[in-house]
Amino acid sequence: MRLVLTSQSDQPRLRAAFSLGIxxxxxxxxxxxxxxxxxxxxxxxxxxxxxxxxxxxxxxxDALGRELWARTLAGLALSFxxxxxxxxxxxxxxxxxxxxxxxxxxxxxxxxxxxxxxLSVPHLILLMLIAFALGGGTQAxxxxxxxxxxxxxxxxxxAELLHLRQAPYVRISRALGKTxxxxxxxxxxxxxxxxxLVGALLLFPHAILHEAxxxxxxxxxxxxxxxxxVLLADAMRYLNSGxxxxxxxxxxxxxxxxLSFERLSSHLRRAL
Amino acid sequence: MLExxxxxxxxxxxxxxxxxxxxxxxxxxxxGLSGDSGAGKSTLGKLLAGYLAPQAGDVALDGxxxxxxxxxxxxxxxxxxxxxVNPRWRVGKILREAWTPSDAQCQAFGIxxxxxxxxxxxxxxxxxxxxxxxxxxxxAVRFLVADEISTMLDPITQVELxxxxxxxxxxxxxxxxxxxxxxxxxxxxCPLRYHLSEGQLKQVS
Numbered sequence: 001m002r003l004v005l006t007s008q009s010d011q012p013r014l015r016a017a018f019s020l021g022i023x024x025x026x027x028x029x030x031x032x033x034x035x036x037x038x039x040x041x042x043x044x045x046x047x048x049x050x051x052x053x054x055x056x057x058x059x060x061x062d063a064l065g066r067e068l069w070a071r072t073l074a075g076l077a078l079s080f081x082x083x084x085x086x087x088x089x090x091x092x093x094x095x096x097x098x099x100x101x102x103x104x105x106x107x108x109x110x111x112x113x114x115x116x117x118x119l120s121v122p123h124l125i126l127l128m129l130i131a132f133a134l135g136g137g138t139q140a141x142x143x144x145x146x147x148x149x150x151x152x153x154x155x156x157x158x159a160e161l162l163h164l165r166q167a168p169y170v171r172i173s174r175a176l177g178k179t180x181x182x183x184x185x186x187x188x189x190x191x192x193x194x195x196x197l198v199g200a201l202l203l204f205p206h207a208i209l210h211e212a213x214x215x216x217x218x219x220x221x222x223x224x225x226x227x228x229x230v231l232l233a234d235a236m237r238y239l240n241s242g243x244x245x246x247x248x249x250x251x252x253x254x255x256x257x258x259l260s261f262e263r264l265s266s267h268l269r270r271a272l
Numbered sequence: 273m274l275e276x277x278x279x280x281x282x283x284x285x286x287x288x289x290x291x292x293x294x295x296x297x298x299x300x301x302x303x304g305l306s307g308d309s310g311a312g313k314s315t316l317g318k319l320l321a322g323y324l325a326p327q328a329g330d331v332a333l334d335g336x337x338x339x340x341x342x343x344x345x346x347x348x349x350x351x352x353x354x355x356x357v358n359p360r361w362r363v364g365k366i367l368r369e370a371w372t373p374s375d376a377q378c379q380a381f382g383i384x385x386x387x388x389x390x391x392x393x394x395x396x397x398x399x400x401x402x403x404x405x406x407x408x409x410x411x412a413v414r415f416l417v418a419d420e421i422s423t424m425l426d427p428i429t430q431v432e433l434x435x436x437x438x439x440x441x442x443x444x445x446x447x448x449x450x451x452x453x454x455x456x457x458x459x460x461x462c463p464l465r466y467h468l469s470e471g472q473l474k475q476v477s
Contacts, residue, residue, distance in 0.1 A: 167355065168355045168356045169355065172347075172348070172350075172356055172408075175321065175323070175347060175348065176343055176344075176347075176370035176407070176408075176410065177343035177410075178369070178370075179341075186358075187358055190360055191360070
């Protein structure tokens with residue numbers, strides 16, 4: 001006889017809790033590593049340049065003898081903060097514009113036009129233009145990613161708000177003398193919080209991938225910072241020389257972080 | 273006095289639902305409205321409460337248009353109480369959204385204190401409907417459109433709900449439009465009854 005311990009409806013919640021646990025551990029490890037490592041990511045050892053992975057150099061070293069594990073961890077931590085801020089800013093823009101769209105038909109048309117316009121322009125080109133116009137650097141990357149990533153979430157939130165606005169309890173609230181602000185703040189926005197949470201988590205992997213892409217292309221973070229994009233761009237120069245560890249480990253780290261957040265957001269979406 | 277004056281209404285790409293319908297509801301008066309499904313009973317109720325705008329004609333309260341803001345003097349009570357409440361609010365907050373009913377009023381409608389700390393999902397349809405009806409009876413309210421509010425309730429709950437509403441309406445001279453398929457119920461509650469058919473109101477003898 002087979003013993004069923006969990007019901008079908010508990011499965012998504014269990015998966016979401018498991019993903020949340022893994023991702024939290026990953027993030028805590030990243031944050032803690034930055035305190036423990038100090039400036040290890042910048043320390044050069046000229047007698048150990050381009051050393052392959054070994055007991056002494058776990059993930060190998062780069063052309064200046066810097067430990068790749070320290071640089072990968074530092075790069076992931078930097079990507080994490082950039083991704084967090086960009087996703088948060090993007091979600092705030094999406095939520096504000098979706099809320100604005102519910103106030104009048106004219107504002108709704110304007111917001112829809114803005115969403116369609118931004119969605120019709122290729123992402124990366126717009127990212128490069130904005131990052132270039134802002135002069136590069138961490139701030140420019142965060143702004144560029146935030147400004148280009150909100151439209152798809154805003155479209156979902158706008159549709160949800162327009163649907164909710166017609167809900168009987170919302171219309172009754174208005175008939176009971178409640179203001180539009182009250183309805184938005186007390187009835188509509190609390191319903192959107194799970195959507196915002198999942199939306200922000202879905203934006204996060206996009207944000208860090210685009211941050212890495214921008215930096216790789218030379219429009220993002222400064223080459224002096226141990227960003228994943230910088231490490232990958234450095235690795236490109238040694239691609240044909242057999243120094244495979246330069247690109248593989250930072251790439252795997254980025255993949256692991258993107259996947260863990262992508263899994264977490266997809267499980268949360270089902271659970272909520 | 274609440275008046276529907278020559279109201280005409282049709283949903284986009286559909287045949288006209290109401291054609292020059294007129295109805296007058298006075299303070300303290302109970303009017304019954306029956307009709308086949310899809311005849312436009314609920315639409316007429318929503319037009320009277322200002323939830324929909326007519327294509328022709330108008331709704332007047334004491335000769336003037338319905339107010340645009342504040343507590344509406346005409347309140348619409350829908351059939352499904354589950355859709356009429358915010359599922360994330362506790363029942364106490366729902367009940368006090370517009371005003372704070374007294375303990376005696378809660379008792380009259382059979383609302384128990386223990387319900388107030390619960391979420392609406394844990395209340396039955398009948399219990400929730402009582403909350404919705406009392407919530408709609410804010411002091412500024414003068415007319416009610418009760419749109420099939422007892423259809424989904426058991427006979428005992430139906431009687432309790434209508435008794436409480438009848439008492440409150442008598443006390444405050446509320447005008448009530450009762451929409452229902454149940455002609456026996458309409459006969460018991462409303463001295464004046466109409467049947468809505470093919471966009472026209474006909475008085476039922």
